[in-house]
Amino acid sequence: MKVQGKMFIWLSVFVLAMAVVYGVWSKEPAGTTALFLAFGLCIMIGYYLAFTARRIDAGAQDNKEADVADDAGEVGFFSPHSWQPLALGVGGALAFLSVAVGWWLLYFSAPILLIGLLGWVFEYYRGENQNQ
Template sequence: MKIQGKMFMWLSLFILVMAVVYGVWSKEPAGTTALFLAFGLAIMIGFYLGFTAKRVDAGAQDNKNADVADDAGEVGFFSPHSWQPLFLGIGGAFAFMSIAIGWWLMFFSAPLILLGLFGWVFEYYRGENRTQ
């Protein structure tokens, strides 16, 4: 993770320089704002990865002499069968469509978003996946 953190920090520095050059050269506010926001996002990710790398053991990607097989193993837990992202996606799509079509569409999207969010949070507290 240390390598990825350094890469994002260098990327954020590059984006900052490009944002300043673009802003001075083009005098166009939308693109300049987007580049400064991209700088902020890159520096947040780089800071997070660098901060987390200090707290966890060094991974295989931090070792220059590591093989591909050194990074094998369990990556993490991923839910095998969750319908909640589908509800969140449909609700989010309706919410963004309500900006273009009409705010009345938000009355249909808000329950879908709330239902999907509630279901995702409490997914493993009911049914066959409930822990005792």
């Protein structure tokens, strides 16, 4: 985790330098703003990874003498199947389409988004996946 944090912090330094150079050289506001926003995202992720690395044990990627097999094991819990991301995708696509077509389409996409979001949040509190 320490390696990834350092990588993102160095990436944010690079993106900041490129944002300044690009802004001075091109005087184009959209690209400059995008690069400064990319800097902000990189520094947030790098800070989070560096902060989290201090609170957890060192991983295999932090040991220079580690083998690939040292990092094997359980990664985490993943849902076996869920239809809720499909509802969120359709609702999100319709919501973004409403910007181009007309705001009236948002009235149809908001309930689909709400159903998908609530279904995903409460997926393991009801039905066959309910915890005992």
